[in-house]
Amino acid sequence: MTQEKITEQPSHYDHLEQMSVGELLEHINEEDFRVAEAVRKAMPQIEALVEAVEQRMKRGGRLFYVGAGTSGRLGVLDASELPPTFGVPPTWVVGLIAGGDKALRQAVENAEDDAEQGWNDLLKHEPTPNDAVIGIAASGTTPYVIGAIRKARKNGLLTGCITSNLNSILAHESAFPIETIVGPEFVTGSSRMKSGTAQKMVLNMISTALMVRMGKVQGNRMVNMQLTNAKLVDRGTRMVQELLGVSYEEARNRLLEAGSVYAANKMKNEEEC
Numbered sequence: 658m659t660q661e662k663i664t665e666q667p668s669h670y671d672h673l674e675q676m677s678v679g680e681l682l683e684h685i686n687e688e689d690f691r692v693a694e695a696v697r698k699a700m701p702q703i704e705a706l707v708e709a710v711e712q713r714m715k716r717g718g719r720l721f722y723v724g725a726g727t728s729g730r731l732g733v734l735d736a737s738e739l740p741p742t743f744g745v746p747p748t749w750v751v752g753l754i755a756g757g758d759k760a761l762r763q764a765v766e767n768a769e770d771d772a773e774q775g776w777n778d779l780l781k782h783e784p785t786p787n788d789a790v791i792g793i794a795a796s797g798t799t800p801y802v803i804g805a806i807r808k809a810r811k812n813g814l815l816t817g818c819i820t821s822n823l824n825s826i827l828a829h830e831s832a833f834p835i836e837t838i839v840g841p842e843f844v845t846g847s848s849r850m851k852s853g854t855a856q857k858m859v860l861n862m863i864s865t866a867l868m869v870r871m872g873k874v875q876g877n878r879m880v881n882m883q884l885t886n887a888k889l890v891d892r893g894t895r896m897v898q899e900l901l902g903v904s905y906e907e908a909r910n911r912l913l914e915a916g917s918v919y920a921a922n923k924m925k926n927e928e929e930c
Contacts, residue, residue: 664795664821664848666841673844685850688843692854695839696862703859706817706833707866710789713815714749714871718787720864721779722752723805725769727849728793728819728856729754730761735860741889743873744881744917750864753778755801768801775805786813791863793818793856795848797825806830819859821852835859880918897921 670676670684696703710720722732733752740747755774756765768774779790790809792802797820807830810816817833828834837855842848868874873881884890890909896918898908908921915921 662796662798662822663838663840664842664852665846668841668843668845670843685843688840688851689854692837692839692851692858695837696855696858699835699837699859702833702835703862706791706835707863707870709815709833710817710863711867711870713787713789714867716787718785718789718815719748719782720750720867721782721784721788721790722750722793722860723775723779723790723802724753724793725755725760725799725801726764727853728795728799728802731853731856731860732791732793733761735857735864739864739868741883741885742879743868744883744919745868745871745873748782751782753805755799769799770801772800772804775801775803776808779805779809784809784812784814789815789817791817791819792827792831793820793860794825794827795821795852795856797822797827799827803827803830819856821848821855875919875922878918880922882917884912884916893918
């Protein structure tokens, strides 16, 4: 199988150390414009994966992200933002990173090179065939991720991936590969840049689309968000105020009593029945 490592190709720019700050920023921005187009080209792949994961989640399945380094951190970030944003349990979407939580802040030596540990980390969550696993690796060659996807697929889990190289080993091992071909990085090989941006965009699309399809959004509102600070209580109050046509004070009281915008709206509808 051919492995074309676009992520390791030389940058289109050279002598970066001789550029002014303005030139550096301009060229980085020029490269960033390529990311959205690369993601757009992968839309059919993203759609297929989301639809497949949705079917599993509606049967009670969970979604796992598996990655190393920047890719792993982005997966953990996306998973950790879903409970406060959509009011879902933290077990619905889980991010796993090579090296564990310590690797979120500093590199863990050789963690990504262990082809068995990814599946071992998944086993701690007692995966079932209703679950789905998405491997995230810009290169598409990370052993920790490939091993997890390979074992997951053999055990009947739905598998997908996000990578920035064509025809990678990871894509071959995944039932639903997503390939965002952003081209060489501004700093040669630094996949935390365009590849990481593409991964973040795709993860946003996957998780948001899933939460909408799972009924966690009403209209365009985060009606199940957790009320964890004053800003979110204020946001929720204004949502209730708009939905129910009541004063700010009444909306706030109803929100705090019910615990969420969704519950406050439901309670009002039940009162009217």
